[in-house]
Amino acid sequence: MQFSLFYFDGDGATRNPDAYRLLMDSAAFADTNGLSALWVPERHFHAFGGLYPNPAVIHAALAVATKNVKLRSGSVVMPLHHPVRVAEDWAVVDNLSGGRAGIAMASGWTMEEFVLSREPHGFRRTQMWQGYEQVTRLLAGDSVEFEDADGNLVAAKTLPRPLQPRIPFWVACQSTETFIEAGRRGINVLCSLLGETLDDVAVKIRAYREALDQNGHDPDAGKVTMMVHTFLADDVETAKANVIEPFTEYLRTHYHLLESLAKSMNLNVKLSDFSEDDLETLLKFGVEGFMNGRSLIGSPESVQPFVQALADAGVDETACLIDFVQDYDLVMGGLPKIARLASANAASRPPKTA
Numbered sequence: 001m002q003f004s005l006f007y008f009d010g011d012g013a014t015r016n017p018d019a020y021r022l023l024m025d026s027a028a029f030a031d032t033n034g035l036s037a038l039w040v041p042e043r044h045f046h047a048f049g050g051l052y053p054n055p056a057v058i059h060a061a062l063a064v065a066t067k068n069v070k071l072r073s074g075s076v077v078m079p080l081h082h083p084v085r086v087a088e089d090w091a092v093v094d095n096l097s098g099g100r101a102g103i104a105m106a107s108g109w110t111m112e113e114f115v116l117s118r119e120p121h122g123f124r125r126t127q128m129w130q131g132y133e134q135v136t137r138l139l140a141g142d143s144v145e146f147e148d149a150d151g152n153l154v155a156a157k158t159l160p161r162p163l164q165p166r167i168p169f170w171v172a173c174q175s176t177e178t179f180i181e182a183g184r185r186g187i188n189v190l191c192s193l194l195g196e197t198l199d200d201v202a203v204k205i206r207a208y209r210e211a212l213d214q215n216g217h218d219p220d221a222g223k224v225t226m227m228v229h230t231f232l233a234d235d236v237e238t239a240k241a242n243v244i245e246p247f248t249e250y251l252r253t254h255y256h257l258l259e260s261l262a263k264s265m266n267l268n269v270k271l272s273d274f275s276e277d278d279l280e281t282l283l284k285f286g287v288e289g290f291m292n293g294r295s296l297i298g299s300p301e302s303v304q305p306f307v308q309a310l311a312d313a314g315v316d317e318t319a320c321l322i323d324f325v326q327d328y329d330l331v332m333g334g335l336p337k338i339a340r341l342a343s344a345n346a347a348s349r350p351p352k353t354a
Contacts, residue, residue, distance in 0.1 A: 005039065012050020026332065027066055030066075036317065038062060080117050087139050205313060224316050
């Protein structure tokens with residue numbers, strides 16, 4: 001099992017000269033303490049999460065500030081970008097980092113993001129796969145034809161070329177269909193437990209491995225990365241005491257996560273139906289739900305059974321989402337425990353090269 005750091009939040013709505021301090025300092029820690037990768041999302045128009053509008057820009061900075069850790073998007077929303085721009089940006093990141101870039105792609109999340117797209121929101125999955133095909137061809141050095149403003153076809157060939165012969169790709173997966181399509185194409189998958197149990201996702205991972213095998217790919221070569229909310233302390237009670245208030249606020253600003261959690265428990269919940277007092281109770285219930293069987297919150301020893309369950313389900317890499325706790329000292333103080341957990345699990349299966 002490999003361990004990496006995943007970033008998702010961060011208050012971009014305030015003018016804070018230290019807004020990227022946690023990102024830069026935790027990246028430096030990961031680089032020198034054996035963690036495998038850094039995952040940066042693409043998120044638009046969110047006060048919490050507004051630090052990450054473009055993962056390529058972030059990773060251009062991290063490329064020259066780190067030496068060892070892999071630099072991956074989590075994820076590039078492919079329908080929002082021209083394929084030429086994606087290929088050029090990530091080839092630059094690959095060059096600056098000495099060949100450490102990796103791209104996870106996604107079809108998109110909210111409607112408001114699609115002010116950046118010329119295509120309707122309903123076509124986003126088709127656009128994602130079309131964009132993937134074009135970007136991979138451009139990164140391989142091929143010419144790809146695109147229409148100019150007058151409708152004329154222009155053959156585009158991008159520079160610089162990446163250092164890696166093939167930049168590794170992931171696709172953000174939720175539906176079984178996407179897992180299977182990833183297997184058909186022979187690319188890696190990035191998934192989570194938002195709205196699902198591990199047993200639910202394990203079925204999809206098996207379908208992914210079967211699709212790899214049926215389409216001529218090594219079923220063991222495909223990499224499954226699972227994003228997991230993570231906060232570790234010396235003991236379980238300290239971890240819970242430190243995380244319950246910030247995690248409650250995190251769920252308050254991300255109500256859709258709470259509704260997804262309720263749905264996964266077969267509860268038909270609409271937050272608009274709740275009073276403020278009831279909502280507070282539900283938030284605490286949601287925190288407990290995330291802590292139990294959906295997160296790495298506790299001590300390195302207490303979460304080990306869940307790490308083993310992830311491995312048994314076919315997960316190769318745990319991407320530890322750390323910045324849902326908006327407290328620099330708490331998060332940085334927990335990183336040595338993540339490194340300890342990673343070290344203890346390093347020999348659990350042979351590493352994959354992506």
